[in-house]
Amino acid sequence: MVMATISKGQSNWANASARGKARKAGLIDDTRMRQLLQQSPDSIAASIAEFGYRDELDEYADKLSGVDLVEAALNHNMDRDLNQVLGFCQGHLKGLVSIYVERFTYQKLKTALRAIRSGVSLEIVSSQVLPEQNEANRPWLELVNDSETLQDAVSALEGTQFERALTDLDGNDDLMAFEDALDRHYYSSATKKLREGTTRHPMLLRYLRTEIDHRNVINLFRALKQEMPAEKRSELMITGGRAITSTFLRQAAEAENEEA
Numbered sequence: 001m002v003m004a005t006i007s008k009g010q011s012n013w014a015n016a017s018a019r020g021k022a023r024k025a026g027l028i029d030d031t032r033m034r035q036l037l038q039q040s041p042d043s044i045a046a047s048i049a050e051f052g053y054r055d056e057l058d059e060y061a062d063k064l065s066g067v068d069l070v071e072a073a074l075n076h077n078m079d080r081d082l083n084q085v086l087g088f089c090q091g092h093l094k095g096l097v098s099i100y101v102e103r104f105t106y107q108k109l110k111t112a113l114r115a116i117r118s119g120v121s122l123e124i125v126s127s128q129v130l131p132e133q134n135e136a137n138r139p140w141l142e143l144v145n146d147s148e149t150l151q152d153a154v155s156a157l158e159g160t161q162f163e164r165a166l167t168d169l170d171g172n173d174d175l176m177a178f179e180d181a182l183d184r185h186y187y188s189s190a191t192k193k194l195r196e197g198t199t200r201h202p203m204l205l206r207y208l209r210t211e212i213d214h215r216n217v218i219n220l221f222r223a224l225k226q227e228m229p230a231e232k233r234s235e236l237m238i239t240g241g242r243a244i245t246s247t248f249l250r251q252a253a254e255a256e257n258e259e260a
Contacts, residue, residue, distance in 0.1 A: 011093035019088055023081070026052060041066040045073070053077050059133050072131050079104070079136040095199040099190050106186045109162060110179050112140040116147050117175045150178060161189075177235075184238050187212055191240050209242035216241060220252055230254045 028036070028051050036044050042065070049057050056073035064072055082101050089097050108130065115125045122145050130137035130144075147153040150173055154166045165185030169177060187208065194205035216237050223233040234253040239246060 009091040011091035012089065013093055016085075016089045016093055020085065023085075041070055045070050048073075056080075060131065063127060064131075068128060072128075072134075076131070076134045079134055083136075092198055095193075096201050096204060099193055099199060100204070102190070103186055106182050108137065108140050109143075110182055112143050113150060113153060113178050114175060115144050116153055117150055117173075120144075149173070150175070180236055183215070187238050187240060206242060209240060212238050213241040213244045216244060216249060223253075224255070 028048070032051075036047060039047065045057055045066075048070070053073050056076045057069065059076065060069055060072045082104065086094060086097055086101060111130060112125075115129055120129070122141065125144050126132040126137075126141050130140050132138065132141055143153055143156055146156055150169075151171070154169060157163055157166060162182070162185070165181050166178065169181060172178070190208055191205060191212075193199045194201050194208065219236045219238075220233065223236055228236075230253060234250065237249050237253055239249075241249070244252075
């Protein structure tokens, strides 16, 4: 399981930046992306093979097709790229990149918890949801295999970075509560690291705090649409945003409708 760590030593900003820009130059540009949006899933798969995704597409082509094939290939490629980027970053820079990359570990855990809660078989999860060909998925497949309930998963995660996030959910079987707790834990942990110590970085901190605001607004409107009570809406809110103060956040959570 990936965990953001505090890296020591000299950072290689110039070298890592040059390598990052080279990778960015190889991404699909806006014009090509608009063209892809007009294509069928099978055509998209054929097209993106020429943009650096052929190996991943070939990896899954014998078992998946259409949207499932494209999604599995893209996710596998992203996991590989993230690992490579972390590999060429050093010192303080590596610590910063790790903080951002860690969000994808939380996302995989949430995916595994959804599978456990829904009772999806390991065979389906390992072939369609978290493909076993992707090494980054294997810890989460083990979690799915070893857990029949969400509480089993909580027990299995003892001693990991996620234990504190899920401690208060003992006996809880509400999947949304688990996902919200993990979101809050990620942002709380990430922003704390960016405020102090060797991973202090105001720019990335500002970005994450803005992202918290954005997520809170989305969560609030979804909660209002689902007619959740004010108390439940308040529980969905993530503290630490940039523009939306805690007072305004509390007032917004207590609003009776979207206009308010």
